Amino acid sequence: MKLAEDALKDEGFAASTYHRIAELLGGSLEEKLFKMAWVEERHANFWREFLRRRGVVPKSAVSRVRVVLYVAAAKMLGVGLTLRLLEAGERGAVELYSRILEHGELTEHERRVLEEIVEDELLHEDELMREEPRF
Numbered sequence: 208m209k210l211a212e213d214a215l216k217d218e219g220f221a222a223s224t225y226h227r228i229a230e231l232l233g234g235s236l237e238e239k240l241f242k243m244a245w246v247e248e249r250h251a252n253f254w255r256e257f258l259r260r261r262g263v264v265p266k267s268a269v270s271r272v273r274v275v276l277y278v279a280a281a282k283m284l285g286v287g288l289t290l291r292l293l294e295a296g297e298r299g300a301v302e303l304y305s306r307i308l309e310h311g312e313l314t315e316h317e318r319r320v321l322e323e324i325v326e327d328e329l330l331h332e333d334e335l336m337r338e339e340p341r342f
């Protein structure tokens with residue numbers, strides 16, 4: 208349950224930061240990052256429902272301070288390094304979900320959805336990596 212709560216927090220954070228960074232970077236990256244933000248929001252919903260089904264009322268508070276600090280860091284780092292930072296986040300999500308898939312108690316359906324989520328994260332990582340050489 209702790210892992211699921213962490214996952215919800217991370218996805219909420221990812222959705223907010225992608226959104227902010229999309230606005231920050233603009234240009235050709237904007238649409239792509241907005242789309243990623245939307246996918247992360249869907250992931251957050253999966254965890255919200257996951258916790259609800261287990262009688263846990265999800266606290267969906269995304270740490271504003273953490274988002275603001277992260278976006279400030281992104282401003283200083285420039286586009287290339289910011290993309291690297293986001294990539295690292297995606298990799299972290301894949302690691303966490305691999306652990307949950309291995310040890311967590313999931314229904315068959317949840318397992319299938321979580322596997323799709325892992326695919327989304329890998330796709331994001333790949334997309335971010337492909338953008339990088341342009342900056």
Ligand SMILES: [Fe+2]
Nearest residue numbers: 218247250300
């Ligand atoms: Fe995600």
